[in-house]
Amino acid sequence: MFLAKIHVSLKPTVNDPQGLTIARALGRLGFDSVDSLRAGKYFEVKIDSSDQTAAETDVELMCVKLLANPVIETFTYELEAV
Numbered sequence: 001m002f003l004a005k006i007h008v009s010l011k012p013t014v015n016d017p018q019g020l021t022i023a024r025a026l027g028r029l030g031f032d033s034v035d036s037l038r039a040g041k042y043f044e045v046k047i048d049s050s051d052q053t054a055a056e057t058d059v060e061l062m063c064v065k066l067l068a069n070p071v072i073e074t075f076t077y078e079l080e081a082v
Contacts, residue, residue: 001049001056005075008068009040043067046082057080 010016016038045062049055059077068075069082 001082002049002052002079003082004045004055004059004077004079006043006045006059006063006075008043008063008073008075009038010073014072018073040076041067051056052079052081053058 010019013047019037022039023034026034026037035055047055047058049058056079059079063075063077064070
């Protein structure tokens with residue numbers, strides 16, 4: 001069994017209106033030190049596999065096919081045995 005911790009974020013060249021809105025709201029709440037903010041997604045996926053290579057392949061395919069839009073997003077992940 002493996003646990004994949006997946007982080008999906010917009011590519012640096014893609015505008016992030018959600019991130020801008022959150023950064024402005026934090027400023028209005030008194031967090032004046034916030035210079036910029038990028039929003040993203042985080043997933044935890046348990047994979048029932050005894051083979052780490054197969055689990056890594058599954059995670060890569062999940063990200064490319066559904067969890068991340070490769071045109072505008074990038075993804076990274078950590079895979080740990082549980």
